[in-house]
Amino acid sequence: MSSLSPMGAARSETDAPGAAGRARGSQLLSVSAAAQVLGVSSSSLRAWAAEGRVPCLRTPGGHRRFEYDELASWLERRGGSPPEPRERVQELVPTRMDRMESAGAALRSLLPAIIDTFEGELAGARRPGARSLSARRRRLGSAIEGLAQAIEDGDLGACYREAEWEGFRHGASGQPGDVPVTEALVLRRAVDRALSEPFATRGAERRAIERALDRMAVRVAAGYADGVRCRLRAATG
Numbered sequence: 001m002s003s004l005s006p007m008g009a010a011r012s013e014t015d016a017p018g019a020a021g022r023a024r025g026s027q028l029l030s031v032s033a034a035a036q037v038l039g040v041s042s043s044s045l046r047a048w049a050a051e052g053r054v055p056c057l058r059t060p061g062g063h064r065r066f067e068y069d070e071l072a073s074w075l076e077r078r079g080g081s082p083p084e085p086r087e088r089v090q091e092l093v094p095t096r097m098d099r100m101e102s103a104g105a106a107l108r109s110l111l112p113a114i115i116d117t118f119e120g121e122l123a124g125a126r127r128p129g130a131r132s133l134s135a136r137r138r139r140l141g142s143a144i145e146g147l148a149q150a151i152e153d154g155d156l157g158a159c160y161r162e163a164e165w166e167g168f169r170h171g172a173s174g175q176p177g178d179v180p181v182t183e184a185l186v187l188r189r190a191v192d193r194a195l196s197e198p199f200a201t202r203g204a205e206r207r208a209i210e211r212a213l214d215r216m217a218v219r220v221a222a223g224y225a226d227g228v229r230c231r232l233r234a235a236t237g
Contacts, residue, residue, distance in 0.1 A: 034066035095157035103205035104152035164223035171227020184217035
């Protein structure tokens with residue numbers, strides 16, 4: 001990669017009031033937009049940012065944003081190439097699936113029931129360090145909405161990457177690994193119970209959703225392990 005193009009400019013965000021002045025001269029890019037500019041995956045960019053390898057800033061809401069001009073300078077200092085991605089086992093789990101718009105709509109309609117069931121089941125499995133109720137409900141709603149959209153689009157890649165990042169950030173920051181893994185498994189059971197209602201979804205659609213949630217739980221655990229390894233490498237220098 002020899003130069004940067006304003007790829008993702010239409011998707012850039014400037015929702016950080018404190019960064020408004022900086023945004024006038026340089027676009028503030030979301031993680032996905034910045035990843036497109038660099039030609040890497042969003043999960044890789046998040047990992048590099050967590051390790052301090054890529055310059056970024058935080059909005060008041062806690063979201064990462066990347067200043068386009070600063071990102072361009074950083075890339076130029078590296079000779080026009082981002083860091084080499086870590087070697088990973090070849091991806092064996094497919095992310096593409098048949099588009100199932102009715103299944104996505106069913107998930108959205110069942111969201112209140114899923115959240116209530118999730119909270120009820122999690123109450124008996126809550127661990128020290130678990131997230132606050134409001135933060136957990138917001139994250140749960142976002143996860144279900146993302147899964148519903150992915151099923152409608154026929155591409156689960158973003159859901160799997162987000163699940164892996166959820167585990168990674170817990171591992172990299174030294175938080176207990178049972179929190180994200182337990183929540184992923186409880187979510188799987190809560191969705192299963194909601195989908196068991198008569199006429200909620202057809203059999204094939206239900207199985208596709210269940211497989212996706214199983215794989216997301218595995219990605220959370222794998223991401224946590226990656227995060228722990230990253231933290232240990234940083235600690236040992």
